[in-house]
Amino acid sequence: MTLILLIAVPLIAALIVLLPAKNIFRVRLLCAVSLFHASVVASFWWRRPGPELQGYFVLDPLGLLLLSILDLLFLATSFFMIGYFEREHRNNRTFTACILCLLSMTTMVSVSYHLGLMWVAIETTTLFSAPLISFHRNWKSLEATWKYLLVCSVGIALALMGTFFLAIAAHETRTLLLPAILNNAPLLSTSWLKLSVIFLFVGYGCKMGLAPMHSWKPEAYGQATGMVSVLMAGGLTQCSFLALMRVSQICHKTGLGDFYGSILIVAGVLSLVVPAVFLLDEKSLKRSFAFSSVEHVGLLVLGLGMGGVGVFGALFHMINNALAKVVMFLTAGSLAQKYGSSRAPEVRGVIHLYPVTGIFLLVALLAGTGMFPFATFHSELLIINASVISEHYVLAGIIIVCLAVIFMGISRLVLDLVYGKPVEPAPAPRENLFMNITIAAAAALLVGLGLWMPAPLSGLLHEAAALIGA
Amino acid sequence: MTPWIDVICILAVFLSLTLLATHRIVGMIKIFAVQSFFLGLVPLFLHGGIIAGRDLAVSLVTMVLKAGLVPAVLFWELRHISMRSEVRPILGLGASILCGAVLIAVAFWISLAMKLPGKLESSLVLPCSLATILLGFMTMVTRTRAVTQVLGYMVIENGIFLFALSLFDTMPVPIEMGILLDIFVAVFVMAIVLNHINEEFERTRSTGRRPRWGES
Numbered sequence: 001m002t003l004i005l006l007i008a009v010p011l012i013a014a015l016i017v018l019l020p021a022k023n024i025f026r027v028r029l030l031c032a033v034s035l036f037h038a039s040v041v042a043s044f045w046w047r048r049p050g051p052e053l054q055g056y057f058v059l060d061p062l063g064l065l066l067l068s069i070l071d072l073l074f075l076a077t078s079f080f081m082i083g084y085f086e087r088e089h090r091n092n093r094t095f096t097a098c099i100l101c102l103l104s105m106t107t108m109v110s111v112s113y114h115l116g117l118m119w120v121a122i123e124t125t126t127l128f129s130a131p132l133i134s135f136h137r138n139w140k141s142l143e144a145t146w147k148y149l150l151v152c153s154v155g156i157a158l159a160l161m162g163t164f165f166l167a168i169a170a171h172e173t174r175t176l177l178l179p180a181i182l183n184n185a186p187l188l189s190t191s192w193l194k195l196s197v198i199f200l201f202v203g204y205g206c207k208m209g210l211a212p213m214h215s216w217k218p219e220a221y222g223q224a225t226g227m228v229s230v231l232m233a234g235g236l237t238q239c240s241f242l243a244l245m246r247v248s249q250i251c252h253k254t255g256l257g258d259f260y261g262s263i264l265i266v267a268g269v270l271s272l273v274v275p276a277v278f279l280l281d282e283k284s285l286k287r288s289f290a291f292s293s294v295e296h297v298g299l300l301v302l303g304l305g306m307g308g309v310g311v312f313g314a315l316f317h318m319i320n321n322a323l324a325k326v327v328m329f330l331t332a333g334s335l336a337q338k339y340g341s342s343r344a345p346e347v348r349g350v351i352h353l354y355p356v357t358g359i360f361l362l363v364a365l366l367a368g369t370g371m372f373p374f375a376t377f378h379s380e381l382l383i384i385n386a387s388v389i390s391e392h393y394v395l396a397g398i399i400i401v402c403l404a405v406i407f408m409g410i411s412r413l414v415l416d417l418v419y420g421k422p423v424e425p426a427p428a429p430r431e432n433l434f435m436n437i438t439i440a441a442a443a444a445l446l447v448g449l450g451l452w453m454p455a456p457l458s459g460l461l462h463e464a465a466a467l468i469g470a
Numbered sequence: 471m472t473p474w475i476d477v478i479c480i481l482a483v484f485l486s487l488t489l490l491a492t493h494r495i496v497g498m499i500k501i502f503a504v505q506s507f508f509l510g511l512v513p514l515f516l517h518g519g520i521i522a523g524r525d526l527a528v529s530l531v532t533m534v535l536k537a538g539l540v541p542a543v544l545f546w547e548l549r550h551i552s553m554r555s556e557v558r559p560i561l562g563l564g565a566s567i568l569c570g571a572v573l574i575a576v577a578f579w580i581s582l583a584m585k586l587p588g589k590l591e592s593s594l595v596l597p598c599s600l601a602t603i604l605l606g607f608m609t610m611v612t613r614t615r616a617v618t619q620v621l622g623y624m625v626i627e628n629g630i631f632l633f634a635l636s637l638f639d640t641m642p643v644p645i646e647m648g649i650l651l652d653i654f655v656a657v658f659v660m661a662i663v664l665n666h667i668n669e670e671f672e673r674t675r676s677t678g679r680r681p682r683w684g685e686s
Binding site for chain 2: 123143161191
């Protein structure tokens with residue numbers, strides 16, 4: 001019953017925060033639930049729970065990896081929120097309730113072994129994340145929420161269609177439970193499976209924000225608070241990536257690995273080219289980081305598409321992407337709270353007024369663009385290495401050029417924000433300890449992983465990669 | 471009971487086309503409710519007229535959620551937001567019907583190439599569901615009002631639902647209910663966001679200029 005408990009506890013807590021209470025009580029409850037959740041998940045690293053609900057809930061290495069990443073994100077966000085809501089006096093009832101529901105539903109995505117159930121959980125994450133984007137309830141944030149809701153709902157409807165196509169392909173097995181599909185892979189109808197793969201890819205790719213289905217991303221991340229962007233860019237996108245990895249498992253078993261791989265590689269390259277083009281002229285920090293998120297999900301699918309060491313790189317990049325997003329979006333959120341904006345003309349000379357936030361901005365730049373010694377450097381190198389090993393030299397060239405252009409685009413903006421002429425008069429709010437500790441801890445973890453990979457983590461990544469057939 | 475399913479399939483496409491040709495939002499919501507009601511009847515005719523508890527449950531939930539609650543939420547929305555009741559089509563009504571007819575032909579043509587491994591209750595299920603999905607997309611793309619976009623999305627979902635009926639035994643009932651509930655909650659959340667948009671619109675209209683939609 002452990003997995004069911006992990007899903008149920010945040011839901012019960014969500015009901016509690018709906019009751020009349022102070023803002024700070026709700027944030028503390030969120031912290032407590034995140035801590036409880038994280039400690040239970042940490043215990044799974046020693047002893048994994050067995051299947052539950054007749055095999056509908058199973059925690060395999062891929063699920064454990066995602067679940068651990070999600071816990072890191074929710075822990076970081078909830079601690080950051082303590083500092084954030086010291087200054088923000090808007091009622092956070094719906095906000096914290098939605099975050100708790102998100103924790104529950106993302107847990108369900110990680111452990112669900114039935115593809116229909118997984119769809120239900122992913123769709124529910126869309127619905128609970130939408131109210132979070134419009135927390136500030138202004139015109140632009142509402143517009144961003146509407147775009148996000150419509151684009152992702154239609155995308156996820158296509159994924160539902162893909163799930164039904166898969167059910168037709170698995171006509172002989174009469175179930176969408178993953179082990180049954182994998183064990184009866186030779187019985188699957190190839191033509192329906194191909195159709196299903198295309199629909200599932202477009203649907204979940206839309207939710208993941210892969211180019212060219214990324215149009216909602218700059219708007220949503222640009223308007224959402226930093227904490228919400230962290231959960232969306234580091235958590236929700238990777239939930240959809242888990243769905244794409246499940247599809248990869250099926251394709252590998254049915255001999256459609258090359259077909260699926262080529263789709264992933266094309267989408268991955270597009271997701272690198274698009275941000276490279278748009279970042280050169282971007283003035284808003286949050287929107288820049290949103291384009292950087294498109295780049296990172298592009299790298300994830302590229303690694304998955306190339307197979308071999310690329311899959312290992314993609315799995316490692318999942319962790320690094322999440323940590324980098326914590327540093328990037330929480331810094332952007334902290335900046336936006338101080339200045340009331342994250343755009344270049346209104347924010348300048350941060351290092352003179354807020355030295356700590358200024359340094360964090362530089363750290364976010366290096367972590368997000370994959371510079372040594374941050375672990376993003378290693379995972380990106382692994383993915384480039386995979387393209388060289390598989391003799392895709394042109395592809396390796398394109399990746400390197402795009403990464404270089406993206407680095408130039410983001411660094412131009414960040415350096416302008418950090419070292420430009422300070423704005424007058426200086427904004428009032430001071431640095432906050434909780435916010436800064438959260439960002440520093442994520443950055444330290446990212447550097448730590450860049451210098452040393454613990455044996456249990458390496459073992460889990462190898463186990464997870466083996467599931468996808470790498 | 472194939473003839474009944476055939477009739478419902480044809481009705482679903484016909485109603486989607488009528489939706490495209492309607493110029494009042496209230497009328498569009500009513501047409502959607504009727505379409506959902508007929509689709510809710512399909513599970514009752516699936517197993518040669520023998521109605522199992524599961525068929526009845528799915529049928530009832532579909533009718534209550536899609537033909538009852540979703541239209542109710544949309545009508546509530548219409549009453550609360552200050553907007554004109556006419557749709558604002560990018561494409562004229564005549565041109566919309568013509569394009570809709572072409573889409574129906576395309577759906578039938580595509581479905582010829584799609585050979586189902588199992589046996590379907592009716593050969594019209596696949597082409598009609600594809601046609602409904604395509605017409606739903608067209609409603610979404612060519613109608614600029616937010617409520618009509620929600621209706622387009624719901625028509626797409628109806629098309630997918632019709633298709634899903636052919637796989638009735640593959641999906642366990644709780645998951646089917648989850649899918650239906652998710653779709654209802656989606657409409658509910660969209661209605662809340664629309665309400666917030668309207669409040670913000672009213673507020674900015676009285677206090678000053680608001681940015682144009684799409685202006686950053």
